[in-house]
Structure formats: structure tokens, C-alpha cells
Amino acid sequence: xxxxxxxxxxxxxxxxxxxxxxxxxxxxxxxxxxxxxxxxxxxxxxxxxxxxxxxxxxxxxxxxxxxxxxxxxxxxxxxxxxxxxxxxxxxxxxxxxxxxxxxxxxxxxxxxxxxxxxxxxxxxxxxxxxxxxxxxxxxxxxxxxxxxxxxxxxxxxxxxxxxxxxxxxxxxxxxxxxxxxxxxxxxxxxxxxxxxxxxxxxxxxxxxxxxxxxxxxxxxxxxxxxxxxxxxxxxxxxxxxxxxxxxxxxxxxxxxxxxxxxxxxxxxxxxxxxxxxxxxxxxxxxxxxxxxxxxxxxxxxxxxxxxxxxxxxxxxxxxxxxxxxxxxxxxxxxxxxxxxxxxxxxxxxxxxxxxxxxxxxxxxxxxxxx
Ligand code: KG4
Ligand code: ZN
Numbered sequence: 001x002x003x004x005x006x007x008x009x010x011x012x013x014x015x016x017x018x019x020x021x022x023x024x025x026x027x028x029x030x031x032x033x034x035x036x037x038x039x040x041x042x043x044x045x046x047x048x049x050x051x052x053x054x055x056x057x058x059x060x061x062x063x064x065x066x067x068x069x070x071x072x073x074x075x076x077x078x079x080x081x082x083x084x085x086x087x088x089x090x091x092x093x094x095x096x097x098x099x100x101x102x103x104x105x106x107x108x109x110x111x112x113x114x115x116x117x118x119x120x121x122x123x124x125x126x127x128x129x130x131x132x133x134x135x136x137x138x139x140x141x142x143x144x145x146x147x148x149x150x151x152x153x154x155x156x157x158x159x160x161x162x163x164x165x166x167x168x169x170x171x172x173x174x175x176x177x178x179x180x181x182x183x184x185x186x187x188x189x190x191x192x193x194x195x196x197x198x199x200x201x202x203x204x205x206x207x208x209x210x211x212x213x214x215x216x217x218x219x220x221x222x223x224x225x226x227x228x229x230x231x232x233x234x235x236x237x238x239x240x241x242x243x244x245x246x247x248x249x250x251x252x253x254x255x256x257x258x259x260x261x262x263x264x265x266x267x268x269x270x271x272x273x274x275x276x277x278x279x280x281x282x283x284x285x286x287x288x289x290x291x292x293x294x295x296x297x298x299x300x301x302x303x304x305x306x307x308x309x310x311x312x313x314x315x316x317x318x319x320x321x322x323x324x325x326x327x328x329x330x331x332x333x334x335x336x337x338x339x340x341x342x343x344x345x346x347x348x349x350x351x352x353x354x355x356x357x358x359x360x361x362x363x364x365x366x367x368x369x370x
Contacts, residue, residue, distance in 0.1 A: 001020065001021055002020065002021055002022070002075045002076065002350050002353055002354070003018060003019075003020055003026075003069060003073055003074050003075050004018070004019055004020075004022075004074065004075060004076045004077075004078050004108075004346040004347075004349050004350055004353065005017070005018055005060075005063065005064070005074050005076075005077050005078065005099070005346060006018075006019060006078045006079070006080075006110075006342035006343060006344070006345035006346025006347070006349065007056075007060070007077070007078070007079040007080070007092045007095060007096050007342055007345065008079070008080040008092060008112060008115075008340055008341060008342040008344075008345050009052045009056065009080070009084075009088050009089060009091045009092030009095075010080050010082075010083070010084025010085065010088060010089055010092070010112045010340060011043060011048065011084055011085060011088060011157070011158070011340055012032065012033040012034070012036075012037060012043045012048045012051075012088070013030050013031065013032050013033070013339065013340040013341070014030075014031040014033070014051070014052050014055040014056055014059050014091075014092075015028070015029060015030045015031070015059065015340060015341050015342035016029050016056075016059045016060045016062070016063035016342050017029065017063055017341065017342035017343035017345070017346050018063055018064065018066075018067035018069060018074075018346065019122070019343055019346035019347050019350065021142060021350060022121070022142055022168075022347050022348075022349075022350030022351060022354075023121065023122070023123055023142045023347070023350075024123060024124075024125050025122050025123065025124050025125070025337075025343045025347075026066070026067035026068075026069070026125060027062075027063045027064075027065075027066035027067035028063070028336065028337070028341055028342065028343040029059050029062045029063045029066065029342075030339070030340075030341055030342075031055040031058075031059050033047070033048060033051045033055075034197075034198060036048075036051055037197070038196075038197050041191065041197050042187075042197070043085070045085045045087055045088065046087065048085055048087070048088045049085070049087030049088045049090070049091055052088050052091035052092070053091055056091055056092070056095050057095075060095065060099075063342070071099075071103055072103065074103065074105055075105065075106070075353065076105055076106040076107070076108055076349060076353050076358075077096045077099045077100045077103070077105050077106070077107055077108070078096070078107075078108040078109075078110055078345050078346050078348075078349030078352075079092050079093050079095075079096035079107070079108070079109060079110065079345065079363075080092060080109075080110050080111075080112035080115065080342075080345050081093050081109035081110065081111075081363055081364065081365045081366065082109070082111050082112065082365065082366035082367070082368065083111070083112070083113060083158070083366060083367055083368050084112065084158075084365075084367065085367070086365060086366075086367045089365035089366075089367075090365050093109070093363060093364075093365045096363075097361050097363065100361065101361060106353060106358045107358065107359050107360065107361065107363060108349040108352045108353060108357075108358060108359055109359045109363045110345045110348055110349055110352070112340070112344075112345065113154050113156070113158075113159050113161060113307075114163075114171050114348065115306075115344040115345050115347070115348045116154045116156060116159075116306030116307045116310075116333070116344060117152040117154060117163065117165065117171065117304050117306050118168060118306070118344050118347045118348040119306040119310075119333035119334070119337035119338065119341070119343070119344040119347075120304045120305065120306060120331035120332060120333050120334075121142065121143045121147075121168075121331070121347060122333075122334065122337050122343050122344065122347050123334075124334075124336075143168065145167075146301060147301060147302045147329075147331075148165060148166055148167055148301065148302070149164060149165065149166050149293075149298055149299070149300045149301065150164070150165040150300050150301065150302040150303065150304050151163070151164060151165075151286065151289055151290065151293070151300040151302070151303045151304070151328070152164070152165050152171070152303075152304045152305075152306075153282065153286065153303070153304070153305045153306075153307075154305075154306055154307045155181075155182050155183065155282065155305065155306075155307040155308070155309035155310055155312075155315070156181060156182075156183050156307030156308045156309060156340075157181060157183035157184055157187065157198075157200075157308055158181050158183070158184070159176070159177070159181050159307065160176065160177040160181045160182045160183075160229045160231070160282075161173060161175070161176045161177075162174040162175040162176070162227050162285060162286075162289050164289075164293060164298065164300070165304065167351075168348060168351045169348075169351050169352065169355060169357070174227045174289055174292065175226070175227030175228045175229065175285065175289070176228060176229065177228065177229040177230065177231065178222070178228050178229070178230050179230050179231060179232040180230075180231040180232045180235060181231070182229070182231055182278055182281075182282065182309050183200055183307070183308050183309045184231070185231035185232070185234060185235050185278060186199060186200035186203055186204075186274075186278065186309065187199040187200055188235050189203060189234075189235055189238050189271075189274050190202055190203045192235070192238055192239050192242050192243075192259065193206070193238075193242065193259055193262070193267055193270060193271060194259035194260065194262075194267070200308065200309060200312070201311070203271050203274065203275065204275065204311075204312050204313055204314070206267065206268055206271040206272075207268070207271040207272040207274065207275035207276075207314070208272075208313060209268045209272075210265075210267075210268030210269040210270070210271050210272030210273070211268075211269045211272055212269075212272040212273050212275065212276035213273075214269040214272075214273065215241055215269055215270055215273040216273070217234055217237050217238060217241070217273045217274060217276075217277040218233055218234060218237050218277070219234070219277050219280055219281050219284070220233045220234065220281070221281065221284060221285075225288070225292070226288075227285060227288055227289055227292060229281065229282075229285060231278065231281070234274065234277050234278060234281070238270065238273075238274050241270060241273075242257070242258075242259055242262065242270060243255035243256075243257045243258060243259070244256055244257045275312075275314050276314070279312070279314045279315050279318050282315060282318075283318050283319070283322055286303065286319075286322055287322075287326075290326060290328075300328060301328060301329060302328060302329045302330075302331055303319065303322070303323060303328045303329070303330045303331065304331050305319055305330070305331070305332050305333065306333040306337070306338065306344070307333075307338065308338055308339045308340070309338075310332055310333045310338040311335055311338040311339070316332055319332060320332075
């Protein structure tokens with residue numbers, strides 16, 4: 001049995017969680033900073049790291065309290081140490097090191113993008129009042145070994161990555177975005193449509209009321225065999241639909257229309273067209289990835305999807321349809337574990353602890369990774 005404290009501060013959520021045996025989430029606390037960044041329309045790194053400093057200790061205390069366990073009961077301290085905003089990561093990494101040192105517990109640094117792939121395996125305790133000592137014990141391995149090989153898709157604000165997984169710790173990158181991540185494209189498309197920050201969930205809600213066939217937006221699939229993604233062309237095509245083609249005035253390109261000129265119905269239909277194209281690109285790449293792996297005689301049994309955009313209503317529906325067509329079992333992150341959270345960090349760390357893959361107090365934070 002393992003009880004692991006996870007810490008996640010890679011971007012603008014300060015998060016701490018306690019997970020038992022890489023499966024049962026005894027607590028998952030997320031302190032968001034959205035209101036601090038809203039006036040700027042995006043995350044301001046300096047503001048984010050200062051807010052993490054203010055929030056980290058209360059968040060840690062809340063996570064232990066909600067799990068009803070003492071600090072000494074922990075078996076390890078895990079922290080997302082890559083990729084992300086370096087000042088933000090350092091807050092979580094420093095807190096994790098201090099705890100590991102004081103409590104004399106193992107320290108485990110986790111790649112937070114890879115951890116998104118573990119979120120589909122997390123479960124809340126079956127009984128909400130279940131504490132560490134009484135949550136269901138299971139002798140069978142988790143996740144079930146027959147889940148692998150698996151295809152993995154991380155869709156977030158910073159990443160759009162396709163992976164092959166042979167086990168929770170054996171993760172191979174197949175493709176990634178060459179420009180915007182899909183969540184970033186959603187956020188920028190939301191700005192183009194005049195929606196509030198952060199735009200992804202707003203655009204999703206609006207799209208559900210629109211007609212996706214009224215406007216035609218392009219799907220960039222790159223080369224015929226490419227497993228990489230590109231979303232910047234889709235975003236620019238939306239910009240031109242909303243504002244028209246720019247014209248030269250005094251040698252400066254200018255738009256003659258603005259989002260304010262759109263009717264409510266235009267806005268809904270444009271959101272629906274964007275959503276249809278963005279999700280279509282993801283689903284088509286899943287088909288390509290299966291073909292690609294089949295050529296190597298690799299036949300995934302499961303599709304794992306994680307990351308903030310995994311909360312998207314159309315992606316969830318289309319992914320389940322894709323599973324019915326292809327015969328793969330589709331495991332979507334539970335909605336609570338789609339955005340950045342620390343439960344996924346603690347869950348994946350269970351496998352590192354079991355494999356004795358530990359870090360020391362020199363653990364660095366890296367801006368890049370994934
Ligand atoms: O995983 P995450 O919380 O942070 C990163 O690691 O980036 O993902 C945040 C992203 C944002 O771009 C947000 O707009 C997007 O996930 N997002 C959505 C939805 N909910 C969150 N995008 C589309 N549809 C949604 N329902
Ligand atoms: Zn993330």
C-alpha cells in the first residue's frame with residue numbers, strides 16, 4: 001500500500017492531493033488563480049509564482065486534512081517538476097523538497113504532461129467518508145495490465161501530444177503540435193469571438209447551441225503520414241471569418257469588421273464550426289496513430305485522454321464513438337481530473353515508488369518536458 005502526497009504548481013493552479021495505491025483519490029485540492037490573470041487575458045508568470053507562494057501552504061494543509069491523514073503517514077512526496085512556468089514550478093518543487101527533508105520521505109519528480117495520461121485511472125473513494133485506513137484495498141495491480149499497450153492523447157493549454165504507452169511508466173511520444181496547442185487555439189478563438197477568459201469552456205458551451213455546417217473551416221493534417229498537429233491555420237481562418245480579410249490602409253493591414261459586428265447566431269455558428277474542425281483534427285490523428293502502430297504490429301487496447309480540453313463535450317462524445325468503431329476501450333479523465341491537478345501527479349508517482357525510481361533533494365525544475 002502507498003499513500004502519496006502530490007503537488008502541482010506548473011501554471012496557474014496551486015494543487016495538492018493525497019492518493020492511495022495509485023488509484024484512490026483521498027483528497028484533491030485546487031486553488032485557481034483565474035481571477036488574478038483575467039484582466040490580462042492570459043497567465044502572467046510573475047503574478048502566478050507569487051500567488052503560488054501565498055497559496056501553497058494552505059493548499060497542502062487542506063489536502064492532508066481532507067484526506068484525514070497525518071504528515072507521518074505519507075510514504076512519499078511527489079511534485080510536478082516539468083514542464084511549465086519556471087517560477088511557478090519552483091514553488092512546488094521547493095515545498096516538496098522541504099517536506100521530503102523534514103519528514104524524511106522519498107521525493108519523486110513527475111512530468112506533469114505525462115501525468116495527464118494517468119488521470120483516467122484515478123478514482124474517488126467509493127464511500128466519500130472513506131479515510132486512508134478504510135478505503136477499499138485491492139491486491140490486483142492498478143491499472144489493469146490488460147489496459148496496455150495504450151494510445152494516449154494529452155490535450156491541454158500548452159500541449160497536444162500523442163503517445164504510445166506500454167505501461168504507466170513506459171511512455172513514447174508519437175506526435176505533437178508544431179504551433180498552437182489545441183487548448184491555446186480554443187483560448188485564442190474565444191478572444192476572436194469576444195468571449196471571456198479562459199475561453200475554452202465558454203467556446204464549448206456556445207458551440208453546443210450553434211450549427212457547425214454554416215461556416216466551413218479548414219482542417220490542417222500536415223503530411224499524409226504525419227502524427228503531428230497544427231492549429232494555427234484554423235485559428236487564423238476563424239479570425240478572417242469574423243473580421244474579414246485585412247485591407248492595407250497607409251501601408252498597415254487593417255480589419256474593417258470586429259467581433260462586435262457578429263449577431264448572436266453568427267457567434268454560435270462560428271463557435272460550432274471551430275469546435276467541429278478542432279475535434280475532427282484530433283479524431284483523424286487518432287485513426288492515423290492506430291494505422292501507424294498497426295504497421296509495427298502494435299495493437300493498442302485502450303485510448304487514454306487527459307488534459308484540460310478533455311473536458312470538452314464534443315471531444316468526449318466523439319472519442320467514445322471512435323472507441324465503438326475501432327474496438328478500443330476509451331478511458332477519459334474524470335472531469336475533476338482534466339485540468340491541472342495534483343492527484344494525477346501522486347497517482348503516477350505510485351509507480352515510480354514501486355519501481356524504486358526516486359529523486360533526491362537536488363531535483364531540478366525544467367521549463368521544457370512532456
Ligand atoms: O490541462 P490544463 O488545465 O492546463 C495546461 O496544462 O495547459 O488545460 C487548460 C486548457 C485551457 O486552454 C482551457 O481553455 C482548456 O484547457 N479547456 C477547454 C475546455 N475546458 C478547459 N477547451 C475546450 N473545451 C473545454 N470544455
Ligand atoms: Zn496540464
